[in-house]
Amino acid sequence: MSHYLEQINLLRSLQKVDDEIHHIRNELEAAPKEVEDLRTRFEDTVLYRERQQDKTTHLIDQEKRLSTEIDDDAARIKKSKGKLMSVENAREYHAAVREMDSLERVNRNREEERNALTDELERQSSALAEIEAEYVVLEKKLAEAEAGLQARIAEAQDKLNVLLLKRRQAGSQVPSPVFARYEFIRERLEHPVIVPVTDGVCSGCHIAIPPQNFIELQKASQILSCPNCQRLTFWSEHFPGEKSSG
Numbered sequence: 001m002s003h004y005l006e007q008i009n010l011l012r013s014l015q016k017v018d019d020e021i022h023h024i025r026n027e028l029e030a031a032p033k034e035v036e037d038l039r040t041r042f043e044d045t046v047l048y049r050e051r052q053q054d055k056t057t058h059l060i061d062q063e064k065r066l067s068t069e070i071d072d073d074a075a076r077i078k079k080s081k082g083k084l085m086s087v088e089n090a091r092e093y094h095a096a097v098r099e100m101d102s103l104e105r106v107n108r109n110r111e112e113e114r115n116a117l118t119d120e121l122e123r124q125s126s127a128l129a130e131i132e133a134e135y136v137v138l139e140k141k142l143a144e145a146e147a148g149l150q151a152r153i154a155e156a157q158d159k160l161n162v163l164l165l166k167r168r169q170a171g172s173q174v175p176s177p178v179f180a181r182y183e184f185i186r187e188r189l190e191h192p193v194i195v196p197v198t199d200g201v202c203s204g205c206h207i208a209i210p211p212q213n214f215i216e217l218q219k220a221s222q223i224l225s226c227p228n229c230q231r232l233t234f235w236s237e238h239f240p241g242e243k244s245s246g
């Protein structure tokens with residue numbers, strides 16, 4: 001293997017370790033955020049559930065109040081009917097009939113109102129049942145996520161420590177000026193540092209490199225950067241049989 005290809009190979013090995021480190025760092029960042037998102041969702045559900053419980057309780061109270069009023073008036077109507085039997089003249093008779101009519105009309109309105117309330121209560125109760133189910137699922141999920149978070153972080157941290165050792169090893173193999181160039185890019189650009197160029201296209205930025213650069217790259221004489229994204233590049237055909245990644 002030429003000196004050039006050897007260096008590219010060392011850089012690719014280093015990049016592989018950095019890929020894993022990148023992955024673990026993402027995990028370390030994402031784990032607490034996932035739990036936090038879950039907690040926010042759960043808290044929203046708690047509020048929504050409370051509101052829905054209040055709404056349902058209020059409807060039940062209203063329904064009870066209406067039922068009491070309907071029963072009271074039914075008793076009054078019954079009393080008026082009794083009165084009707086004992087009237088002494090037409091004037092008293094008409095007055096008793098009017099009173100009964102008006103009581104009956106009021107009660108019919110109340111019964112309509114109560115029917116509408118019963119329908120609404122049914123709708124709100126089924127909405128509440130749905131929220132209750134969601135609440136139970138989320139509560140369990142959150143408890144599990146919270147309990148597992150520390151273990152998840154500790155596991156990722158252990159992996160990271162191993163990888164950092166591996167990285168020191170891989171980095172020490174790379175000639176120091178080349179390593180310095182790699183580190184310079186790593187600290188300034190988004191992951192990754194070294195990328196294959198396939199069919200003239202840089203897989204770091206997905207833009208075609210100028211033909212002259214591509215020809216130079218194929219000559220395999222010096223490490224070249226992508227003129228667009230500045231990442232280090234190599235020609236994927238120099239490593240046949242490997243799927244290009246980037």
Ligand SMILES: [Zn+2]
Nearest residue numbers: 202205226229
């Ligand atoms: Zn590029």
